[in-house]
Amino acid sequence: MTQVRVFETIWEVCQTQDSVLQPLWDYMRLNHSETLRSPLFPVILTVASYFVLCVPYLVCDMVGKKWPAIYQYKIQPNKLPTTAMLLHCGGVTLYNHLLLVFPAAAAQWLWRPPVPLPEQAPTLLELAGGVTANLLLFDLQYFIWHFLHHKIRWLYVTFHAIHHNYSAPFALATQCLGGWELVTVGFWTTLNPVLLRCHLLTTWMFMVVHVYVSVEDHCGYDFPWSTSRLIPFGVYGGPSKHDVHHQKPNTNFAPHFSHWDKLFGTHADFSFAETQ
Template identity: 35%
Template sequence: MNDTLGQIVYQPTNALEALWFNFVDYFGEDFLISYGTFFAHEIFYFLAFLPFFLCDFVHALRKYKIQPTKVNDWKTQFNCLLKVMGTHIFVQLPMMIVFHPAIHSIGLRARVPLPSGWYLLFVLAVSFVLEDAYFYFVHRFLHQGFWYKYIHKVHHDHASPFGMAAEYAHPIETLILGVGTCLGPFLLSRDLFTLWAWLAVRLFQTVECHSGYDFPWNPTKLIPFWGGAHFHDFHHETFVGNYSSTFTYFDRLFGTSDKYYARMEMRKKEEELLANKKAK
């Protein structure tokens, strides 16, 4: 590394790092931290939504839809798109620009050595845990009185959610929950590559969680305490319980998922009775 005009210039140590450094040098660190993060967010978000959008046109996949009688009509999806894009452009983008000096002052950089694969996985895992804890308590609070009636209720316009509705929310809610999204990367890494990697997996997780589809082959089912689409869909359908964004243990601990598990147990018994009748 060289010290040029008081700034450290890192030299790449592998091909991926060289590619990333060339990318950063071409667009510029300041541009990428604010505007680049906005464009990365848009790409990750809508690419995550695309496969679930296509599921609506594959008849064989209808059996995996959690609320099969609900149809994601074009008008609903178009109105959702307008609301989401409005929030992205007029809330998230200005927020990224306004807070750019503060983000830079705490040490977020783009042209720094990339994390090792293991450390990146560690940051992603811890980020999920931190964001989930923050989200549970804030989300539960947003279901109270004034906060629900005038702010969080917007997100519940979709009782049968679909992927794009993940960020369909009141601007104030977007700002509040955005804090939880940033906790892990800012506390543990402060490099743009890790922040974008986290954005990619977190956006896919929240889009999948709101997708309205529960596929038995989803690899996240192997992750302990993972909630998934079926768990969160219950929250949208009933407006109560299952407040966590990712995991189930906070809801289990505080009893806010009792109604969900009671329904699951009841449906299991109904299926067993039906199977027994068919067997006779």
């Protein structure tokens, strides 16, 4: 089978009305309906995903130079997070979730009826398109938010400065945020799939992917399998570009992609990152 035929076959599978995801969706819908319909489910999904996805990078940081095959990809090799830094970020994250995220989810549980589960699963094309559209919309929203919070001193000092305590980001610093920022990010993450009228499976996939790329952006490692290396033409920022933002705070405001920073002249390549 030629390469062209392979891509044609994949395209046909993605477009088919009988989604290959249907058996998975049927199993989830028929066996775990009450769990999936709960307003708490998306919160538990994203929080659990966050801590699970942080673990591999935390292991890399703890092993450090003893693991040269991995440590060679450290963007700032002489700036490993200390125990105190890890405890601080972990404490801020737990504080925000216990005092803001979970109470908000519980309040939502009281007034919002359980969501209905559609019988049909999304096609692979709908799933991929929905996740991409949500990431692009969030990228625009956060670029504007982030730019304003760096340019207006009161907003920066009051809400965003805590995230810039560290010039060399690491995975657990991803959600080391002020409460206002965490609520804003959560609001967009929840609202955008509704605005784009996404299937619930697409919504949950977007949430997990969004957590993954956010953790990856802050991980401090530029691995060969990093998203920015897998997506061609430099359209995606990735961990190196976000590392530059933490060293040069007036650059690279977009959380994931590169086009807004390039358009508004705030883009900086990772070559600006200098190890000390």
